[in-house]
Amino acid sequence: MAAGSVSDDVPTPITAEATPTPEPEPEGFSLKAWKEDHTPVKGIYVTGPVAGSERMPGLIELLDKTELNAMVIDIKNDGGEITFKMPEDEQPAVMGNCVRYIRDIEALMAELKEHEIYTIARIVCFKDPMLAAARDDLALIDTDGKPITDSNNLAWVNPCSEEVWEYITDIALYCADLGFDEIQFDYVRFPVGNGTEKADYKVEVTEENKHDYICSFLTYAAERLHEKNVPLTADLFGTVIGNPTDVGKVGQDYAELASTVDALCPMIYPSHYGNGVFGLDVPDAKPYDTVKAALGLSAQELSSIEDDKRAVVRPWLQDFTATWVKGHISYGAEEVQSQIQGVYDAGYDEWILWNAKNNYSIVPEEEEEGPGTDEESATDEQTAGNEEEDAGNGTKEKE
Secondary structure, eight states: OOTTOOOSSSOOOOOTTTSOOOOOOOOOOOHHHHHHHSOOOEEEEEOHHHHTSTTHHHHHHHHHHSSOOEEEEEEEOTTSOBSSOOOTTSHHHHTTOBOOSSSOHHHHHHHHHHTTOEEEEEEEOSBOHHHHHHOTTTBOEETTSOBOBOTTOOBBBOTTOHHHHHHHHHHHHHHHHHTOSEEEEESOSOOOSTTGGGEEOSSOOOTTTHHHHHHHHHHHHHHHHHTTTOOEEEEEEGGGTTOHHHHHHHOOOHHHHHTTSSEEEEEOOGGGSOTTGGGOSOGGGOHHHHHHHHHHHHHHHHTTSOGGGSOEEOOEEEOSOOTTSTTOOOOSHHHHHHHHHHHHHTTOOOEEEEOTTOOOSOOOTTOSSOTTOSHHHHHTTGGGSSOOSOOSTTOOOOO
């Protein structure tokens, strides 16, 4: 008789070895559970070069000593570069798109985890001159065959291309495997300006259906990341909130996105709003009022979505001086704290600070002034990322 077979006369006793307890199947990602369990994010943006430099220990110490608890780290930057070396068989490496700003990504991740820092991988999506150069069939061109570029002459790829979606999502999945707590997509929109009305998307694209392509891409990416129990968040123009004109231009439908991704990160920098918006002569000069008003619009627009199905709202706040805005004020610790208070008074509890040079105004209580937050050091190169282009009504490009 074969071992383990059942005799006609003597029943085989049931043993623990014979009937092992099956391992429970993974439950998968739950937005409700994540919203309940994760610590509200209070973060800063960090470029790839800074993350791989001697400045990084100082930024880690800043988080250790303040209320800050998260870093948004450039993984795929505005130039299309992957900021560390990926394995040679990964597509970005095959195309030569990796630049080793971060010399040891695994060691960096381990150090951040040791300091209990919440890690967010920033991935710039459809502005990607390196992918456009490596795969001209994925580049976004106009009807005359000329590339679609931004104001800095950086080329875009086609936001309607599923091959582009896969390329971006594969990078996001690699970051999830590295241990990033969250993936954040930036430039997840259609381009504006510079002859974009002549762009050839190879499919029918109108102002009425642009948001369908953006939401389809985000749904595709979110489903794959959720299999790894990692949330997906998206940056978007603050001016799309309650503004159908801007929605039609960039394809970012605020309410629809709130039911697609796990967190929305609207860029509600006071400098992004034109003079007179929210009834303010110069929104940039009224950081508290501008932030509170913008998030009040957010609450109104998302009020019809059930809480369990509604994304977290985590705004980007301004930690730089917008010298190109007429009537601007200098931004430092007081102006940053005013914005943060505006977030809280609007009923939200998460925020991220943007400074292109990674010089931040939040400092430990025992220090009187923050490093590098004066107007001269904080204003240069603010257009280096995080959507400083003109999206339409209300947003202002650096002049």
